[in-house]
Amino acid sequence: VTTNFTIHNYSTWMRNFNGAPLPPALDVLKLELPVAARAGARGADMIGLGGWGYGGPSNYILAKLMWDAEAEVDTLFDEWVQLAYGPAAGPMRELILLIEDRFRDWKVRESPVYRGMMYEVNHELIDDVYRPAMADIERLYRAALAAAESKRQRQRIEMYGENLVMLHYNMRRAGMELPSPESSIFYRNEADYEQFLKDTEFSIAVYRDYDRRYLGPIWKGEWDGN
DSSP: OOSOOEEEEOTTOOBOOSOOOOOOOHHHHHHHHHHHHHTTOOEEEEOOOSOHHHHHHHHHHHHHHHHOTTSOHHHHHHHHHHHHHGGGHHHHHHHHHHHHHHHHHHHHHSOSSOOGGGGBOOHHHIIIIIGGGHHHHHHHHHHHHHHOOSHHHHHHHHHHHHHHHHHHHHHHHTTOOOSSGGGSTTOOOHHHHHHHHHHTTTOSSSOOBTTBOOOSOOOOSSOOOO
């Protein structure tokens, strides 16, 4: 086996058009680049997360691992959360790890036989991972907003929240049952959501597919490109 190789992968990326904030996938980050480096890899080209509202921790850790593949992932995660959110780091850390744990449980139950939908945040995944946790997600999000002290800390939390506004709207649009949806901080009626889309048209907080945002419904099964 040659040591004259580089690694390229999409291991923490998923097709995610409807606002679901992806977790950083800490277990994957602890495994992939460290193992590649120990095997003699000369370099790495990793696909990060385009929605910076939630992708900051994963992108930060990936960048750090490219310089030091043996860096401590949990320490880097805590470092990023503290730098980004300050006194709101506690509830934001808990929120991110809540989704991380639920996402891991979903992946553990997944068949090892490859299918394209393994890399897609589709109806089935959202209904299992996000929908049952929305009350806790909102509770922690509200706690984080209340704890933020600076304008920038609050803006970073609200960047995360932009995704949850999209997710909440698209879940309702898909007929998913949510607790007291109209009382949620993420709720927008049709007119308000239209204005939200205009206000965030060029936001880096949410995932964009090349030069545009996908505004279609949450899809079932495998993405068909439409």
